[in-house]
Amino acid sequence: MPLTESLRMAARDWLPWALISPLIFHLVAQVPIERNRLKSALILHAACGAGILAVCTVWADVIIPMHFSAGPRMQPPPGPPLLAGVIAFRLPVYFAIVSIAHAFYFYRRYQERERRALSLEASLAKARLEALRAQLQPHFLFNSLNAIAELVHVNPEAADDMLAALSDLLRLTLETSAEQEFPLRRELEFAERYLAIERVRFGKRLRASIDAPREVQGALVPAFLLQPLIENAIRHGLEPKQLEGVITVGAKRIGENLQLQVKDNGVGLHKNEPMHKGIGLANVRARLQALYNGAATLELRDSGGVTAEITIPFKTSS
Secondary structure, X not given: OOHHHHHHHHHHXXXXXXXXXXXHHHHHHHOOOOHHHHHHXXXXXXXXXXXXXXXXXXXXXXXXXXXXXXXXXXXXXXXXXXXXXXXXXXXXXXXXXXXXXXXXXXXXHHHHHHHHHHHHHHHHHHHHHHHHHHHHHHHHHHHHHHHHHHHHOOOHHHHHXXXXXXXXXXXXXXXXXXXXXXXXXXXXHHHHHHHHHHHHHHHHHEEEEEXXXXXXXXXXXXXXXXXXHHHHHHHHHHHHHXXXXXXXXXXXXXXXXXXXXXXXXXXXXXXXXXXXXXXXXXXXXXXXXXXXXXXXXXXXXXXXOEEEEEEEEOOEOO
16 A cells, blocks of 8 residues: 555544544543442543544544545545444544543542652651650750759859750750751760760769761761660669769661660669660650661660660661
């Protein structure tokens, strides 16, 4: 068959569908055939389908033949008889296009539901994390103020130094109040300022060190993660001992994870059961679960004192 006749036959049979298909997709998007409006949708689609079939039939059997009468070589091959053309060709094509349009419509709706569900889940997780942080910060603040109240009559100068350190700490807290994760270097800065407050309280009885290689300090960690662990180590591990206490904060990368440790040389875990029940540890466990969905762990073990060890996925802001 010559190319010109092939193109004319394609124009006769397929050009109307190429032009009408976007209208069918729009109709399905506006009035899909679904259970809650099945009857009205079927009536509308039947009416529109009849009109579309009529247009395609007039195009193929009336308009095209009128424009190709210059001779047998200029005419495309004859199409099927009128009724057979509608039933055997145009009606199945219409059903196929409507079916594809419905498949796209329901798939897009499924994706939209998934997006809404994920958005709702993220919003709920964020709200839960904010609630946990709101619970933790007053707890930390009240404990610090109680410590200052104990010092104010015994050692006013130390109480004044402690208030200044607390002011710096609260300023840092407010500057990062909207962040759930930030680089480890900022978390270590916060931990150092908290330790400065505790050094005022304990004087020479408390020694602290931080060991975190430069290559891990850019890793993202939950905001204010170490403070409750340090507080527990001091309150439940070092205070009952009444001797010089040592707090060691460490961080290192192990494969695809970041390991954080807070270690003390206090009374040990076997005498320290309340550590499992306090606000601080419960808050840390809940935040790790909400942020990492089971991919993070918090373990306590006796090591001539207590070692609190957190393992989280290693990731950076870049």
